[in-house]
Amino acid sequence: MNATLRQTSSLAVVSLVAGILGWTLLPFLGSVAAVVTGHMARSEIRRAPERLEGDGLAIAGLVLGYLSIAMAVLLVFAIFLFFGGLAAFLAFAGR
Template identity: 70%
Template sequence: MSVPAPRQTSSYAVVALVAGILGWTLLPFLGSLAAIIFGHMGRAEIRRSNGQLDGDGLAVTGLVLGWLSVAMWVLMVVVFIVFFGGLAWIAALNS
């Protein structure tokens, strides 16, 4: 009787999770982009492995953290532009 080999975790999925966490802490924008890229690569690798690799949850978590961080950055840029654009508009009206 042979014992089945334990499934390995996708390295890309682990990198996606770590990059997603870094995207919220030490490397705000670059970590988020890396999380998105490696998350997609990890999920593709897991799908192609025919059940030999684990880690889809890690990859999805990295993707979610990455996309949420990017969304927050985009929202902050829009708020910044609207706020200072509004100030410039008010200043133009008063002069």
Template identity: 60%
Template sequence: MNQARTTSSLAIASLVSGILGWTLMPVIGTIVAIITGHMARAEIRRSAGTLEGDGLAIGGLVLGWISALLWIIGIAVIFLFLGGMAWLATLN
């Protein structure tokens, strides 16, 4: 008997959250995309072929991790800039 494959709802949630992480909800969307993406990939692996959507989960993970990386770089740049300004102020 041929079973119909369904798309993982966690994979869809990961992709939607990844997109939201770049647009409307940067912090929350990024975190949710990463968490649900990993959960979706595990769920798909455990489903023995009854679930699909691994590409959606990977898309959400990529969007989430790139967004998180940019957040970390942005925060580091701000701290380095402010630290450099404080250092320049002490030279006088």
């Protein structure tokens, strides 16, 4: 019985670490790095499933990265709505 040892994809680990950094120290840059390396890791693992593992790590990095990017987009949208509404209110109140 030969048990082959599979190596964890280093890109998957980088994706997870970058995803965590995207929520803490490097908000936008870490999130983008997590998404890019997460997709690269998943394709690398799919090409060599007998040699590599770590798909869960890559997915976790992707989820953290995409959630952080979505939250940033929603925050920017909310800021525009707030200040746009404030400007409209002040314009109509000044009449």
